[in-house]
Amino acid sequence: EAGVTQFPSHSVIEKGQTVTLRCDPISGHDNLYWYRRVMGKEIKFLLHFVKESKQDESGMPNNRFLAERTGGTYSTLKVQPAELEDSGVYFCASSQKAGAYEQYFGPGTRLTVT
Amino acid sequence: AQSVTQLGSHVSVSEGALVLLRCNYSSSVPPYLFWYVQYPNQGLQLLLKYTSAATLVKGINGFEAEFKKSETSFHLTKPSAHMSDAAEYFCAVSDRGSSNTGKLIFGQGTTLQVKP
Numbered sequence: 001e002a003g004v005t006q007f008p009s010h011s012v013i014e015k016g017q018t019v020t021l022r023c024d025p026i027s028g029h030d031n032l033y034w035y036r037r038v039m040g041k042e043i044k045f046l047l048h049f050v051k052e053s054k055q056d057e058s059g060m061p062n063n064r065f066l067a068e069r070t071g072g073t074y075s076t077l078k079v080q081p082a083e084l085e086d087s088g089v090y091f092c093a094s095s096q097k098a099g100a101y102e103q104y105f106g107p108g109t110r111l112t113v114t
Numbered sequence: 115a116q117s118v119t120q121l122g123s124h125v126s127v128s129e130g131a132l133v134l135l136r137c138n139y140s141s142s143v144p145p146y147l148f149w150y151v152q153y154p155n156q157g158l159q160l161l162l163k164y165t166s167a168a169t170l171v172k173g174i175n176g177f178e179a180e181f182k183k184s185e186t187s188f189h190l191t192k193p194s195a196h197m198s199d200a201a202e203y204f205c206a207v208s209d210r211g212s213s214n215t216g217k218l219i220f221g222q223g224t225t226l227q228v229k230p
Binding site for chain 1: 118146150155156157158159160163165204206208214215216217218219220221222223
């Protein structure tokens with residue numbers, strides 16, 4: 001069974017540019033989560049999809065971030081325009097059900113904004 | 115708001131020694147509790163979780179954790195460290211009840227170094 005995959009693994013962009021991160025969850029997992037770890041800080045929740053619907057986007061920092069999950073399969077997280085403070089590692093995770101079920105994490109995308 | 119505290123951002127032990135990584139949570143209602151591990155260039159992997167029932171939880175790779183409600187703690191232990199245990203460890207919680215969407219709240223992480 002393929003795990004959660006994320007693309008790209010690394011991205012370096014200039015301030016003001018746009019970047020789109022992609023996450024492919026484990027097949028059949030309805031729940032998809034995005035998290036972010038800024039250097040030196042804890043991993044923080046960004047948002048949660050159930051299929052194609054946003055269930056909880058309370059962790060999204062501001063309206064420069066846009067997440068989508070078309071068709072309830074893969075998800076994208078777009079940052080437009082990127083700011084220096086957006087640098088960090090973005091993790092995606094998926095699970096069969098919400099609650100106390102195990103979340104399977106991807107390897108993350110390291111985003112550097114210069 | 116719920117918070118998680120991991121004491122010590124770096125812990126160093128000798129191979130064969132006891133591993134103890136500390137985690138405390140803040141809520142008065144015990145949440146679901148998790149320990150995840152991240153090896154270099156990999157995603158987070160679940161070591162173990164506490165949802166209810168037994169307060170001593172056994173996980174993979176010889177790790178275990180004990181839930182202590184009176185201390186609001188969920189410390190992770192392993193009797194004998196291996197070189198392969200060197201990684202970063204994260205304690206996380208999620209709320210119980212109907213509002214539980216699975217959203218995880220993480221501690222700051224603890225990097226475990228194992229010396230030969």
